[in-house]
Amino acid sequence: MTCYSLSKGSTPLLISMPHIGQKIPETIADLMTEEALLIKDTDWYIDKLYEFADEIGASIIKPDTSRYVIDLNRGIDGINLYPGADSTELCPSSTFNRTSIYLDKKSVSKEEVDKRIAEYWQPYHDQITNTLADIKAEFGFAIILDAHSILSTVPRFFEGQLPDFNWGTANGASCSTDVINSIKKNRFFSLFGCME
Structure with a gap:
C-alpha cells in the first residue's frame, strides 16, 4: 500500500x-x-x-x-x-x-x-x-x-502576520547562494516574498 x-x-x-x-x-x-x-x-x-x-x-x-x-x-x-x-x-x-x-x-x-x-x-x-x-x-x-x-x-508559532510568500532557506544554510540570488531577482518575489 x-x-x-x-x-x-x-x-x-x-x-x-x-x-x-x-x-x-x-x-x-x-x-x-x-x-x-x-x-x-x-x-x-x-x-x-x-x-x-x-x-x-x-x-x-x-x-x-x-x-x-x-x-x-x-x-x-x-x-x-x-x-x-x-x-x-x-x-x-x-x-x-x-x-x-x-x-x-x-x-x-x-x-x-x-x-x-x-x-x-x-x-x-x-x-x-x-x-x-x-x-x-x-x-x-x-x-x-x-x-x-x-x-x-498563527500566534502559537509566529508573532504578527506572515508574509504572503516566504522562501525559507534556514538562514541561507539549506541552498546555494546562486539559487537564493536567482529567486531574489524574480519580480514576483520582490513584490510579495520574504527570504528567511
Missing part, C-alpha cells in the same frame, strides 16, 4: 507537499475529537498553487495521510523544528489553536508513533531520498522545494 503519490518530472526540481494529505485511517479517526476531524491545519490548495509545476517539468510528491496522523515535516528524532519555540510533535496531540486532537486528551504512545513512522513517514522519506538520487544521477544536482501553506496569523 502506497501512502503517497509521485509524479516524475524532466528537470532537477522535486516539490514535496508534506501537509496536503487529508486521509485519516478509521482506527485513528475513532480516537479523535470532532474538531480534529475537520483537519483545519492542512496545507490547503497547495496543489492548486503549484498547478504550473507539471508544465515546468518538476517532480511532485504528495502524501495521502493527514499531518494529524503523522507530520512528515518533523524528524523522527523528536527534535523541535523551532528550537526554543512552541511546536507540534511528530504525531501531534493538539491543533495549531491548542485544542486536543484525541478524545482522551493524551499523546500518542511510543509504540503507535513507531508504527506510524514505519507505515507513513519512512516510505515518504525513502521515496524523496530515492527520487533525489535519481535526479542527481541524471543532472548532477537536485533542488527540493518543500511547499507549504498556512493561515496568515
Whole structure:
C-alpha cells in the first residue's frame, strides 16, 4: 500500500507537499475529537498553487495521510523544528489553536508513533531520498522545494502576520547562494516574498 503519490518530472526540481494529505485511517479517526476531524491545519490548495509545476517539468510528491496522523515535516528524532519555540510533535496531540486532537486528551504512545513512522513517514522519506538520487544521477544536482501553506496569523508559532510568500532557506544554510540570488531577482518575489 502506497501512502503517497509521485509524479516524475524532466528537470532537477522535486516539490514535496508534506501537509496536503487529508486521509485519516478509521482506527485513528475513532480516537479523535470532532474538531480534529475537520483537519483545519492542512496545507490547503497547495496543489492548486503549484498547478504550473507539471508544465515546468518538476517532480511532485504528495502524501495521502493527514499531518494529524503523522507530520512528515518533523524528524523522527523528536527534535523541535523551532528550537526554543512552541511546536507540534511528530504525531501531534493538539491543533495549531491548542485544542486536543484525541478524545482522551493524551499523546500518542511510543509504540503507535513507531508504527506510524514505519507505515507513513519512512516510505515518504525513502521515496524523496530515492527520487533525489535519481535526479542527481541524471543532472548532477537536485533542488527540493518543500511547499507549504498556512493561515496568515498563527500566534502559537509566529508573532504578527506572515508574509504572503516566504522562501525559507534556514538562514541561507539549506541552498546555494546562486539559487537564493536567482529567486531574489524574480519580480514576483520582490513584490510579495520574504527570504528567511
